[in-house]
Structure formats: C-alpha cells, structure tokens
Amino acid sequence: xxxxxxxxxxxxxxxxLDAVALVTALRRGDGLWRSVEVVEEIGSTNAALxxxxxxGEAEGxxxxxxxxxxxxxxxxxxxxxxxxxGMTVSVLLRPDVPLSRRGWLSMLTGVALAESLSGTARAxxxxxxDLLAPDGRKLAGIxxxxxxxxxxxxxxxxxxxxxxxxxxxxxxxxxVADRPVDRAPVxxxxxxxxxxxxxxxxxxAGDPVxxxxxxxxxxxxxxxxxxxxxxxxxxxxxxxxxEAVDWDGRLVVRAPQGRYELAAGDVRHVRPQARER
Numbered sequence: 027x028x029x030x031x032x033x034x035x036x037x038x039x040x041x042x043l044d045a046v047a048l049v050t051a052l053r054r055g056d057g058l059w060r061s062v063e064v065v066e067e068i069g070s071t072n073a074a075l076x077x078x079x080x081x082g083e084a085e086g087x088x089x090x091x092x093x094x095x096x097x098x099x100x101x102x103x104x105x106x107x108x109x110x111x112g113m114t115v116s117v118l119l120r121p122d123v124p125l126s127r128r129g130w131l132s133m134l135t136g137v138a139l140a141e142s143l144s145g146t147a148r149a150x151x152x153x154x155x156d157l158l159a160p161d162g163r164k165l166a167g168i169x170x171x172x173x174x175x176x177x178x179x180x181x182x183x184x185x186x187x188x189x190x191x192x193x194x195x196x197x198x199x200x201x202v203a204d205r206p207v208d209r210a211p212v213x214x215x216x217x218x219x220x221x222x223x224x225x226x227x228x229x230x231a232g233d234p235v236x237x238x239x240x241x242x243x244x245x246x247x248x249x250x251x252x253x254x255x256x257x258x259x260x261x262x263x264x265x266x267x268x269e270a271v272d273w274d275g276r277l278v279v280r281a282p283q284g285r286y287e288l289a290a291g292d293v294r295h296v297r298p299q300a301r302e303r
Contacts, residue, residue, distance in 0.1 A: 112184050128172070133243050
C-alpha cells in the first residue's frame, strides 16, 4: 500500500488522502474491505484492478488515485479530473450471484453513492451509471467491468472541481453544496454504504427485489417515468418513455414501435421525471 499521507497538506485547497487513516477507519475483523491502496497517479484504476483480478487477487481490494490520467467511462469515453479534485476509486468484487443479475452492480453502486452523499447534495440516478445534481448536471460516473470472473467497479466523483475545470454538462459537490468538501469523509461514507448494500444483495443471491435494491433504485431514479432518447450501441436512436428496470437490470422503454428491454445505451433525458427527496 502506498502511503502518501506525508504530502497531505502540500495543497491546502485540495489536500491529499491519508491511506493509513483510511485503512484504520475501514478495517474490521469481518469487513469486506481488506486493503485500501492510494496512489499518486495512475492510468486507470479499473484497468489496474482488472489486471490484479487476472492474477487471482481476492475480493475486497480498494484502489484510490489522486490523479487518473487515462480514465475510461462507458462506451469507451475518456474521463479526466485535475489532481486531488475528485474521488477516483475502484473496488474488486467477486459476487456469488447468477451472471444474469450482475447487471445490477452498477445500479447498486449508484444507490450506495447517492445514499452516502445525501447529507451533502441532493442527487438522482440516470440509468445505468450516472449520478446527477438537481439541475441535471453530472456529478459522478460509474463503470462496472467483468475481469476474469471478478467484477471491478469504478467511480469518478467530482468533489472540488471548479466550473472552469468542468464541461458544461458537469458539476461538483463543492459547487452544489456551495462550500468546500473534504474527500476523505466522502470516500469513507461511500465505501461503508457500498459494503452494506453489496453484502445484502449477495445474501439474496443478487435478487434485486428481496434485497430491497429494486425499490430503492427506483426511489433514486430520475430516468424512470422520463421521456428519453437512447443512443444504442449500433449508433441508432430510440425515443420513448422509460417505464421500468427489469429483473436483469435492463431499461424498459415504451416507444411508438413497441416495448424495448435495453441492456446498454446512452440515455438522454428529454423530459426528466422530478424527484423530491
């Protein structure tokens, strides 16, 4: 584990994360997170953990980057953030659930992230992997990837990023809350919420209904009930109303041509469904 705590206060506006403090706060006898590693710079936290998974790394490894220089989102999009401005973290999981239900992991992660931030910012979830601020701008993205039987789940959350550092479609916790936000408590709250959600889901063999995940996801979703335009993997588009998420985590869209169950696609909210929490 790389301890970069000695450089924590090199930038008082964006202090570094203290790896030792994080491990101390998270480590429990039966806890899921057995190791937390913090690195100063990396290409992609997801790619690094995928390589570790191929080498047989056990479940429960957390990798955090102060600066990710080759981050990836869905549909092979690139993602970047200034050093120490965001929460860039990936976890290695080996869920003992049917393969068909692993599609819920992105949504499970989104619920855990939204819950962990509820005291800082009101947010909603756009299917399948975006966390949105009340004005519809993107706060965070989630990427879950299968890696040699394991699943690596990465989160990129804008924390102290300024408006000048963001695209027009993005925002940050500091901008939404209108105050400075410390990344360490945000990271700890997220990992604790993720562990609780993940354990309950695995105990129910990935069943989104009996584990309570489906109900809670719908409560956080701003996609369900919204008019949407979905760009499909082949480049075509589908206009309709997002009606539900099915048993396997697919988005159900009602269009003039019929009813579609989508496993992948880029969703744009045409008329968002308002959510009050």
